[in-house]
Amino acid sequence: MTLDKAESGKTYEVESVDLPIGLHIRLEALGMTKGTDIDVTETKEHGTVIMKLRGTRFAVGKGISSHISVKEVAVHEH
Amino acid sequence: MNIDAENERNVKAAAGQPDVTAEAKAAAGQPDMTAEAEAASESLRSKAEAGEPADFAAAADKEEDAAVHEKEETGTYKKTLTIAFAGNPNCGKTTLFNDYTGANLKVANWPGVSVEKKEGAMKYHDDTFKLVDLPGTYSLTAYTMEETVSRNFILSDEVDLIIDIADASALERNLYLTLQLIELGKPVILALNMMDIVEKRGMEIDFHRLPEMLGIPCIPISARTKKGLNILMHAAAHHADSSEKQSPLIHQHTHNKESQSHHQHHHHQQYVMVYSDEIEDKIDAVSVKLKELYPSLTNYRWHAIKELEKDTEIAEKYPLDLPDVIDRSYEDDIITQKYDFIEEVIDECLVNKDTKEAATDRADRILTNRWLGLPIFLLIMAGVFVLTFAVGNAMKGGLEYLLDLFSNAVRSGLASAGAASPVISLLCDGIIAGVGGILTFLPNIFVLFLALAFLEDSGYMSRVAYVMDGVMGRLGLSGKAFIPMILGFGCTVPAIMASRALATRKDRFRTMLITPFFSCSAKLPIYVLFSGMFFPKFAGLAAFSLYAAGFLLGLLVAFLAKLFDKEPYENDLLIELPEYKRPSSHTIFIYVWEKVKDYLTRAGTIIFIASIVMWFILNFGPSGFVGSSMENSFGSLAGKAIVPVFVPLGLGYWQIVVALIAGISAKEVVVSSCAVLFGISNVQSAAGMSKMVTDLSAMGFGPLNAYCLMVFCLLYVPCIAAMATIRRESGSRKYTAFVIVFQLAIAWVVTFIIFQVGRIL
Known part of the structure; x- marks a missing residue:
């Protein structure tokens, strides 16, 4: 699945990013590397999401989120 | 261009009259003033690129408490250091800069504000430090203008020392820029800002282990409450001095399986960030070639890494013909391995992460709710x-x-005075x-x-x-x-x-x-x-x-x-949502006062x-x-x-x-x-x-x-x-x-x- 279809409150693992190189590298520099866990905290219609990536929140539009393949991670209780 | 006029402008900018007023002046219908300020930063930029030495001639004020200095004779003081302030957006960089220089730069709690670099001066004991506030960036790639500008400025001879300001409450992401800065080869000090927030959230940072792993001094500060500022400058004064670099202590890269490494070099004793054997081999090969073709270069390792990343700027400046070594862009691998190392650092140095839910999450549940x-x-x-x-x-x-x-x-006054x-x-x-x-x-x-x-x-x-x-x-x-x-x-x-x-x-x-x-x-x-x-x-x-x-x-x-x-x-919306914070009265004052x-x-x-x-x-x-x-x-x-x-x-x-x-x-x-x-x-x-x-x-x-x-x-x-x-x-x-x-x-x-x-x- 892609990130724009994520549900809020769930954790996902990044599988691959399919974006133009500049944007791809920008995301990687923010820590979105393969295998990184991201927590989706808020979602909106149109696929814009708020995610927590390595401790920092970002709002990401559909043009980006729909190009990020993720898989859901089983939530481990604290 | 008239060099003297340029210098004058630069000094003016350095004397704590940065071009933030340009905005106000432009609004006052004097847009040419902005152009002047831009020209000043432009001239600095070109100078930075040309690698000319610093022409900063300001010296300290006679008054002890004055943080803003006028142009005076040089030579009376022992040292003039140029310190670049680098850091992610929203890391409190501008607040810290204002603390030191007494300047009133506008601080904005959303990214993309300081697009130009600002300068100021401060006195530390008998030394004069010239501080340069670079635009906040997440990394130093050649994909955006401000990152390229920051990178070239740091690489220039003008900069003696980099203070990397990191938001300690978001250390994991901030360390990426730190690793990139360290690779540039200049002395780096890591200032861990927002320690007050870290403490409030119940997190702890191992200040013994962190500098060991990074090989640079790490100073906890809080720009907002002005804590740790003296210690940071003390570290700056000494760290820029030390000719022998502090070598990082040996650490094990788990992803590297160091014990089985066939690598002949002792990179772990030389560098903080050591990549996989495959990449290290390539770095060595590219370095050798660079040395051969461009003997005047410094910091071959950094240039070699950039060549492997197929960095547009470096690849154009220093073309290489090594199709066997640079068979593709290794940028992806290099970034991933940096983050792997960062994860190790975080695992070892950050205790109690996420023990408390940040207040920001609670506020955001309402303020960014899809219906509310x-x-x-x-x-x-x-x-x-x-x-x-x-x-x-x-x-x-x-x-x-x-x-x-x-x-x-x-x-009535004029009338009684008999005015026409x-x-x-x-x-x-x-x-x-x-x-x-x-x-x-x-x-x-x-x-x-x-x-x-x-x-x-x-x-x-x-x-x-x-x-x-x-x-x-x-x-x-x-x-x-x-x-x-x-x-x-x-x-x-x-x-x-x-x-x-x-x-x-x-x-x-x-x-x-x-x-x-x-x-x-x-x-x-x-x-x-x-x-x-x-x-x-x-x-x-x-x-x-x-x-x-x-x-x-x-x-x-x-x-x-x-x-x-x-x-x-x-x-293509991509914007950081910073932590909510209680607005600082100082920042608000500056903002409103400017307006x-x-x-x-x-x-x-x-x-x-x-x-x-x-x-x-x-x-x-x-x-x-x-x-x-x-x-x-x-x-x-x-x-x-x-x-x-x-x-x-x-x-x-x-x-x-x-x-x-x-x-x-x-x-x-x-x-x-x-x-x-x-x-x-x-x-x-x-x-x-x-x-x-x-x-x-x-x-x-x-x-x-x-x-x-x-x-x-x-x-x-x-x-x-x-x-x-x-x-x-x-x-x-x-x-x-x-x-x-x-x-x-x-x-x-x-x-x-x-x-x-x-x-x-």
Whole structure:
């Protein structure tokens, strides 16, 4: 699945990013590397999401989120 | 270029007079000052690129407490260090810079604000440190302009030391830039900022292990509460000195399986960041080739890494022919391995992470909620405007009283001193009426900017980008484009500058086209005055309807632009949502003070001059001094020539036409001109207003005409300073001309419709 279809409150693992190189590298520099866990905290219609990536929140539009393949991670209780 | 002049400028900038005032000056109609400041940073940049040594010649002040220094003789002090402040956006870099230099740079709690580097100076014991605040960046790639600029500046000989400011509460992401900075090969100190937040959240950082793993000094600080600042500079003074580099302690890269490494080099004793064997082999091979081809290079390792990343800038500057080694871009691997190492560092050095849920998460659950977010935002904005009008109106009585006293005292004083009547008229009816009238709106302006400062500094502003993203998406813009628009309610000039943060040129151009429709604070006096005069019972509502009209029209224009655009819209919103924080009183003070100062400056310069000019063209005509018979003045003759264009808009009065033309210099001038035109010393007072209403009504100018006037003012071209900013930011004369023609056309058409429809009703 892609990130724009994520549900809020769930954790996902990044599988691959399919974006133009500049944007791809920008995301990687923010820590979105393969295998990184991201927590989706808020979602909106149109696929814009708020995610927590390595401790920092970002709002990401559909043009980006729909190009990020993720898989859901089983939530481990604290 | 004149080198001396350049140096002078650089020193001026370094002496704690950074170009933040450029914004204010531009707003005051002196856009050339901004150009000068830009030229200064441009010259620094080129110097940085050329690798010229620092020409900073400032020395310390005699006074102990003065943090801002004037240019003096050098040589009396032991050391002049140039320290670059680098860090992610929102890491508190600018706050720290202000702490040290005493400068008053604007701090913004949303990314993309400090796009230019700012300089300041400070004294540390007997040493003078020159501090350079670089734009906040997440990394140092060659993909964006500011990252390239920062990188080249750091690499230049000018920089002795880098202080990397990291938000300790988001250490994991901040360390990425740290690793990149360390690789540049200059001495780096890591300042871990926001330690107060870290402690509050129950996190702990192992300050013994962290410097061991990173091989650089790590100093905990809090720029906001000014803790650890001395220790940081102490570290800076010593770390820049030490010729022998502190080598990182050996650590095990788990992903590397170091124990099985076949690698012949002892990289782990030399470098902090050691990559996989495959990449290290390639780095070695590329380094050898670089040494052979470009013997004058320094830091081969960094250049080799950049070659492997296929970094456009480095690859062009130092072309290599190594197709076997550089068979693809290794950027992906290099970034991933850096983050792998960062994870190790975090695992070892960060204790108790995420023990408490951040307050930000709780606040965001409501403020960015998919159903509540938008209504809350609209409520907040409505609250801002209600406050602006209510508080402003409550305070204006006192100011009016003072202004009346002053004007009467000047008038009677001059009369008893035997001054000629044109002189009295110039002072009282021209200058005091024009400038003083504008000053009575200061409380409104103050409250508006105070509210905007709260929104920005609390961290809410970037949430607005998310909240408005859905609406903006339908208009073909990302939510980020909404930030300049909100700032436009304050002043169009910084709002247009803020459109830089947008990703594409198309987005920027569209945003610049729409931003002037978001009614700026200079138009506020027009609304307050004319709705107060003609809609006394519904003044607030009338003024609010104009804000709403501008807002909706702006969105409509965006929508039309999207309809004509053939390319499909891709929502590329990507914005950090910083932690919410209690707004700092210092930051708010600086922000509001800058704006108030700007407003006062404008009243003292452009509005002052405009008032005098207006007085002259209204009191003199082809036959000389015309006094009270303004009908024969130059202003009247000029206005009458253009009146036919404005008749269909209900604005066919030469006085109004003259005021509108004068208003292009600054929007407040419409009001100050009216004061001069109608000979009213205090436009906001009850007596002044009723005289103006009587005069206007006698001319046949009623409530409908007043509303049309306000609509026209809302929509027609922004002030000269805003237009100059559009010209500079777009870099296109054609586009600027288009914006001007477009705004004039919209203003004419909309006002025409309102007047004609209103007449029928």
